[in-house]
Amino acid sequence: MTDQAVDVVRGLTQTPEAPEHAGLRLAPGENGLELSVVDGGVPGDDVIDADGVQVYLEQQASALLDEQTLDANVNDGQVSFFLAAPAT
Incomplete structure (x- = not known):
C-alpha cells in the first residue's frame, strides 16, 4: 500500500460511523473487486x-493482487482506489 492509500483507508475506517476496529475488505464481486468497510x-x-x-483480502482477491500495490486518490470528495506494479 502506498502512503496515500494508507491515509485514505484511515479516513474511511476512522469515522464516527465506522465500526470500532474497522478495516477495508477486498473481495470478488459482480463487477470485479468490491471494497467495503468492515469490523x-x-x-x-x-x-x-x-x-x-x-x-x-479474501483469498481469491489476495491471489489476484499478489505483486500489486494498492494506491488511492481523492478528487472532489470521491475516493478512487487503483492497483499498480510495485516500484523497483
Missing part, C-alpha cells in the same frame, strides 16, 4: 497492516 476480516482472509490500518 474485521473473515476466517481465511489475508491481512495487510500498514501504519495502523488494516486491509483484509
